[in-house]
Amino acid sequence: MRPTGRLHLGHYHGVLKNWLTLQHEYECFFFVADWHALTTHYEDPASIEENVWEMVIDWLAAGVNPGSATLFIQSKVPEHAELNLLLSMITPLSWLERVPSYKDQQEKLRERDLSTHGFLGYPLLQSADILLYRAGLVPVGADQEAHIEITREIARRFNHLYGREPGFEDNAEAAIRKMGKKTGTLYRNLRRAYLEKGDDEALETARALLKEQSNITLGDQERLFGYLEGTGKVILPEPQALLAPQARMPGLDGQKMSKSYGNTITLREEPDDITSKIRKMPTDPARQRRNDPGEPEKCPVWQLHKVYSDEERQNWVQEGCRNAGIGCLDCKKPVIDACQAELEPIRMEAMELERNQDVVKNIIAEGCEQARDEAQDTLRDVRDAIGIDYR
Template identity: 55%
Template sequence: MSATVVSGMRPTGRLHLGHYHGVLKNWLRLQEQHESFFFVADLHALTTHYEHPEGIRQSTWDLLVEWLAVGLDPEKATLFVQSWVPQHAELALLLGMLTPLSWLERVPTFKDQQEQLRDRDLATFGFLGYPALMSADILLYDAAWVPVGADQVAHLEICRELARRFNSLYGRSQEDSEALAAGLRALGKKGKQQYQRLLERFQQDGDGSAVTQARELLDSAASINEATRILLLANLEGKGRTILSEPQPLLTEAAKMPGLDGRKMSKSYGNAIALREEPETVRKKLLTMPTDPARVGRHDPGDPERCPVWPLHQIYSHETTRAWVQEGCRSAGIGCVECKSVLVDKVLEEQEPIRARAEDWAARPERLREIAAHGAEKARARAEQTLIRVREVMGLDAG
């Protein structure tokens, strides 16, 4: 079986062209190469939209429609809704039992989103604990790879740390546990305290230098043998029998899809073009884009590098068209409307088949529900295999 890939999207509104070029095109490649699980993260949507959940249900179906419209294939990838697989919530709760608060508080997006979403009350257990849910999403499927951009690798690290911590706590035999306790006693009171501080620095604070210092501490301890030294170091590093597989980041080239104002395309910036936006609206948005301030009049030369329209040409236009834009803009041989009109045609050409397929899928709600139900059934069967292992080592299989 090929390596497993897991990824998801929150249903917080219609997708735009940035999602298509930045995420979905990559998913289309992955479904051909790996066993892929792609889910609508409706539980995650509640971490920030719990007070106003009205749009989540419709956005869930809109998201599935648009995934199918761009070419995601339920015969090649498992497509499902997160809340339809209760194992996500169960594993998130169990991981929460062993997740240090300090780990949650140092996740990069925790303070960033609190700052950006000041109008919402995010002082909640769900918002603080969302990394445990994110980790459950991945660890349930023994994912080998998680597609992320270079700026998102830090978000995946807490999942990797939780897998190591879980395996460290529950991945040992009774004999190993007894040997570990004996080794700690052999270090003496002072040595044990040093070891515990180093363990906390590495496992809770992510301080890599603590591992080096622990090696030095254990190498200098004449009271323990080599086997005990290896066991103590493995314990500090969070290594044990693999119960939860530690995922690796699958770095993807970040497609910097520019918005209508030159910044990254984002709904929050109000500079986006929806994936299936009406043609006349797309045309109006593109034709009214700002351009190089130097081009006050039709015959004023400009510089494409200072124009928000140029980055879109770099994505949509062929080399000959880009050369035409460069020469025409700098010489004032073409006007801004001419430059934008070529771009309008290319964007609409890309959107037309997506819009048509989306209309077809949206007209078949029963088929959509069948796809979501079948995907959830496959996901539940796979996730339950992981939870059987988890429940057993956590003492929850008494029934």
């Protein structure tokens, strides 16, 4: 997540709640993407450091657990930059120029000069972020799938160029024999079905078969994944997109909640400010007076009820609004109460963390160390494959 300002309810419902689930289901790496912030905010870097620590506090206060996930800062793991550089040597320029968000962001951020090498290359830096940890799954929204696809293409190209070790076929055949006669024969038949007939089901079955093998090394397993597809050793596995549940958090004006629209409620918003902001929200223009009937679908407050209210409460709003049985302030009160209840524990935890900044910095220091251990293992294999791991 890029440190470009205080987190708000859009971040909480759109990303953080998903992270809270994933941290208990997978080995997760969550990092502050400060280099990515520089791709668009390079002229105004002064706020980045403060935003870094404020964002980490928001994560922790929301329930991200450093005991269940690795939390770190991108620039504290310089291997990100090295892998980005090495991958830039093999990535065609046209691949970066065709990423949909490249021109889209240039259009949206016209006030910024984004004709820089760093901005053009930010999809490649994202790919390095993913491949450095040999991630199997990357939680993204549907609009980010293109970034995962270019990462897969870059990994595939890297493996094709550098995955051929001396005696690869002989080593692969030796690995097959280690699996035992019956399993080895099944692997060969599945491989033949895929390479000769393009049988995708055979490919998936063979991949699943390899994952179950406990009597071969990880290196042999990666080697056989590559042999299966007619390539070499898989040094950088191709990640898959883990599509996050759609959770569009409406802003105070009915648009998507966003800092650029000025329609947010931050995770540490003061209670009085929450009340004031929601009470001032626009409603259906048809309701000029208390006894004028309205239409909930034309009212931004109704969008918040769809997030916070149960079916019974939503029916109360629908009926009360359409027959003028309730006023707009009556309608807003349950939303205010629900929002206050959701943010109160987050705000209290954040206040405690603000008083104990050393705890926050120690968590990040430990996370950076853990991330570097993983990153250095990958870089060692990458340098060795390219042939620049000099000894």
